[in-house]
Amino acid sequence: MLKPDPVDPRALAAGLAELWSPRVIGALDDSYIKVAKVRGELVWHSHDAQDELFFVLQGRLRLRLPDRDVELGPGELFVVPRGVQHLPIADEECLLLLIENKDTAHTGDVVSERTRSIEEQLRDA
C-alpha cells in the first residue's frame, strides 16, 4: 500500500469499486494519504485530536459544518479543524484525496454501516 513510486491519486480514486471506502495510498509522518470515491452523504462526525484535509480531485463536495456549508470544487482544498463536526455530502460522484492522522477513524467516534477499519483501508487501492 505504501508505494515507492509516484502515484496518481485521481486514477486510484477512480478505480475504487466501493463508495465511501477510503484506501491508503501513502504515509506522511504520522498521517495516511488516502483516496476515496464518494456519492451521497456520510455521517456527522468529528475527530477530537486531529485535523483532516480534503482535496477534491474530481467533482464537487459539500462539507456541512455546524455553522455553515463549505463547497469544494475540483482542485480545491479544505482542512476541517480538529473537534469540528462535519458531514461530507456529494450530490454527484466525487473523487477525493484525504490526509488524516494514522489514528483518525474516518467516521470519528460514530460507527455506521459506512465505517471501514484501518485494515480495510490498507488494502491495495
Added chain:
Amino acid sequence: MLKPDPVDPRALAAGLAELWSPRVIGALDDSYIKVAKVRGELVWHSHDAQDELFFVLQGRLRLRLPDRDVELGPGELFVVPRGVQHLPIADEECLLLLIENKDTAHTGDVVSERTRSIEEQLRDA
C-alpha cells in the same frame, strides 16, 4: 495565511511572483500546506526527521534521489522519506503543492540563496 475557506492551490501557486519561494496556505496538525512555483533546480538537501509530500498541480517535476530519479507529471504525488537526500528539478515552470512538518526547513540543513525563512513563507500567497 490560514484560510477558513476552501483554497485553490493551483491558482495560488500560479500567482506567485518568485520561483522556489514556498508560501503557506494552510495547516494540518503539525504540518504546513504550501504552494510553490519552480523552474530550474533547487539544492541537494534532506530533512532528517520529516517526510515531505510533493504533489504536482501543473507541469512536471524531477526528483533526483541518491539511487534514481523520480518523474512526476500533473496530478502525481510522491513522498520523499525522512533522511533521503533529494534535488528537485523542473525543466519548465511547475506548480507544486507541498506538505511538510512545521519544523521542516525547505532546503533542509543547506542554506542557499534560495533558502526562505518560515516568516517569508508565511506571507500571504
